[in-house]
Amino acid sequence: MSAPERANGRADGAAPPTADELRREIDQTREDLSATVAALVAKTDVKAQVAGRVRQWRARSGGRPSVVLGAVAGAAAVALTLVLLRLLDRGRSA
Numbered sequence: 001m002s003a004p005e006r007a008n009g010r011a012d013g014a015a016p017p018t019a020d021e022l023r024r025e026i027d028q029t030r031e032d033l034s035a036t037v038a039a040l041v042a043k044t045d046v047k048a049q050v051a052g053r054v055r056q057w058r059a060r061s062g063g064r065p066s067v068v069l070g071a072v073a074g075a076a077a078v079a080l081t082l083v084l085l086r087l088l089d090r091g092r093s094a
Helices: 003-008 019-044 046-060 065-093
Strands: none
């Protein structure tokens, strides 16, 4: 580090930041960190994520849970039928 860099602590030769500049920078860093922590908390809150998805499904179905439940039951029935057919097919070829 050269003499000018040691004098003001900056390699670019600029004057050191004032106390107010440092406070603003610290406040901005705190706000950024707070937003990051809030985003991480939201990602790990599974219960809130599920509740949000349920709200989305209800909104898409017009608030009729029977439509959503019917679609889920239909998909489950198709999946079960496919699994059973595959198991029966394996039993015949053995």
